[in-house]
Amino acid sequence: GAVVSQHPSWVICKSGTSVKIECRSLDFQATTMFWYRQFPKQSLMLMATSNEGSKATYEQGVEKDKFLINHASLTLSTLTVTSAHPEDSSFYICSATTGTGAIAETQYFGPGTRLLVL
Amino acid sequence: KQEVTQIPAALSVPEGENLVLNCSFTDSAIYNLQWFRQDPGKGLTSLLLIQSSQREQTSGRLNASLDKSSGRSTLYIAASQPGDSATYLCAATSGGGNKLTFGTGTQLKVEL
Numbered sequence: 509g510a511v512v513s514q515h516p517s518w519v520i521c522k523s524g525t526s527v528k529i530e531c532r533s534l535d536f537q538a539t540t541m542f543w544y545r546q547f548p549k550q551s552l553m554l555m556a557t558s559n560e561g562s563k564a565t566y567e568q569g570v571e572k573d574k575f576l577i578n579h580a581s582l583t584l585s586t587l588t589v590t591s592a593h594p595e596d597s598s599f600y601i602c603s604a605t606t607g608t609g610a611i612a613e614t615q616y617f618g619p620g621t622r623l624l625v626l
Numbered sequence: 627k628q629e630v631t632q633i634p635a636a637l638s639v640p641e642g643e644n645l646v647l648n649c650s651f652t653d654s655a656i657y658n659l660q661w662f663r664q665d666p667g668k669g670l671t672s673l674l675l676i677q678s679s680q681r682e683q684t685s686g687r688l689n690a691s692l693d694k695s696s697g698r699s700t701l702y703i704a705a706s707q708p709g710d711s712a713t714y715l716c717a718a719t720s721g722g723g724n725k726l727t728f729g730t731g732t733q734l735k736v737e738l
Contacts, residue, residue: 514669540724550730551630551715551729551730551731552670552717553728554725554726554727557725599667603726605724613724614672614675615724615726617662617669617670617672618669619669620667620669622667
C-alpha cells in the first residue's frame with residue numbers, strides 16, 4: 509500500500525516551453541503532497557507544500573509564478589515548470605501523506621521525474 | 627532553520643564489512659528522523675524511521691540510532707553486500723507542516 513507515482517519519468521524540452529509533472533497517490537487519499545528538487549550529487553530541497561483544494565505554500569527562494577502547483581483532487585498534484593530554462597534541469601520528486609492530520613506523518617515518495625531543458 | 631549534514635560524503639568498503647554512516651542535525655526539536663536509500667536516477671526507499679522518543683530502530687541488517695541531545699543519528703549496516711551500494715540520505719522532520727530536511731547524503735559502494 510501507499511504507492512505514489514509520477515508521470516512522466518523523464519522529459520526533455522526546449523527552453524521557453526512549459527512542462528507539467530503529475531504526482532498521484534494510487535491507493536490512498538493524500539490531502540498533503542510535497543514537491544522536492546534534487547540537483548546532481550546534491551540532496552533533496554523542499555520546494556513547496558501542496559494541500560488539496562488550497563494554494564500551495566512555497567519555500568523561501570522558490571518562485572511561485574515559475575513553479576505552478578495544483579492539487580485539485582485527493583489523489584493528484586501537478587507541478588508545472590513555466591518557461592523552462594536550462595537551469596531548471598533537475599530531478600523533481602513528490603511525496604504524499606495519508607492525511608490523518610497527525611504530526612510527522614510518514615511521507616511516501618514517488619519515483620521522481622528527470623527534466624532536461626535544452 | 628534545521629540543517630542536516632552527513633559524513634562521509636562517499637564510502638567504499640569491501641563486501642562483508644560492517645559500516646557506520648553518520649548524520650547530524652542542528653535543531654534537536656525533531657519529531658522523527660528517517661533514513662532513506664536512493665539508487666542512481668531513482669526515487670527514495672524508506673529504510674528506517676525513528677520517533678523522537680526512541681533511541682533506535684532495527685530492520686534486518688540495518689540499525690539506526692538517535693541521540694537528540696547531541697543532534698546525531700547513525701545508520702549501522704552489518705555484513706555489507708554489493709547490493710547495498712547506493713546513496714543513503716537521512717532526513718529530520720521538524721517545525722510546522724511536517725517538513726523534512728534532508729542531509730547531503732553518503733554515497734556507498736560495496737565492492738566484491
